Amino acid sequence: MYVSFNLLPPNAKVWIYQSDSNLSSTDVELIEKEVKFFLNNWSSHNKEIESSYEIRYNRFLIIGLNENINSASGCSIDKSVNFIKNLQSILKVNFLNRLDVAYKIGNEINSISLLEFQKMIRENKLSKDSIVYNNMIDTKKLYLNSWETTIENSWHKKFL
Numbered sequence: 001m002y003v004s005f006n007l008l009p010p011n012a013k014v015w016i017y018q019s020d021s022n023l024s025s026t027d028v029e030l031i032e033k034e035v036k037f038f039l040n041n042w043s044s045h046n047k048e049i050e051s052s053y054e055i056r057y058n059r060f061l062i063i064g065l066n067e068n069i070n071s072a073s074g075c076s077i078d079k080s081v082n083f084i085k086n087l088q089s090i091l092k093v094n095f096l097n098r099l100d101v102a103y104k105i106g107n108e109i110n111s112i113s114l115l116e117f118q119k120m121i122r123e124n125k126l127s128k129d130s131i132v133y134n135n136m137i138d139t140k141k142l143y144l145n146s147w148e149t150t151i152e153n154s155w156h157k158k159f160l
Contacts, residue, residue, distance in 0.1 A: 002039040005052040008064045010141035013072065017061040017084055017095035018102055018135055020111055027091050028055055034090075035061070038083045044076040059102065059109050060133065061087075061095065064140055101156065104131035104148075118159050121151075128152035128160055 023031070032055065039051045050066040063080065065072055072080075084095050101117040102109055103126060112120070120126045134154045137143055151157055 001042075001048040001050050002036050003050055003052050003066075005054050005062075005064060008050075008052055008066050008140050009068055010139065010144075011068070012140040013065045013067050014138060014140055014143050015063045015080070016133075016135040016137070016143070016147070017063070018097075018100065018111060018133065019059050019061070019091075020094040020097060020100060022109075023055070023058040023091070023093070025058075027093075028058060030090070031055060031061060031087060034083075034087060035063070038080075039063075042076060042079065044070055044073040049076060057109050059111075060135075062143060064143075098135075102133040102135075104133075109133075117156075121159050126151065128157070132156050 035053045039049075039053065042049045042051055047070045049072060050069045052064045054062045054064075056062065061084075081096075087093075088095055099114050100111045101114055102111045103117070104110075117126070128151050130151050131148060132151050132154050134147055134149060134156070136155060137147055146153070151160065
């Protein structure tokens, strides 16, 4: 059951999917239509799942789930991953590459391979104060407070 993202509690489970390229306004419209349909029909052991989503910076799809009401089962998580794979196929983007790192310079968000990210740090093109996106976080509270942060305050700091 789809609800507004702000209605999810702070401890809601979140999954962050990073596109390997910017999404067009047409892409975003399609995602919004498809994700609302998916969330309205998403269930765990035949029980509704209270869930929501956000699209940030035309680059990230965040899906949230209120586990206080009903937890996701392995099968329901598999359904969500299959949903994301289907979106990838339709949009010709990759949401599941966990080896790409997103960073922000000015108003531009880029994603590069982890090896290229390490190289940029070595070459001082990125510093401890550079903005990165910590897609490893897993709760709404962490998402709101720690997702968009500096390298120094993220797991990325191990490359400094």
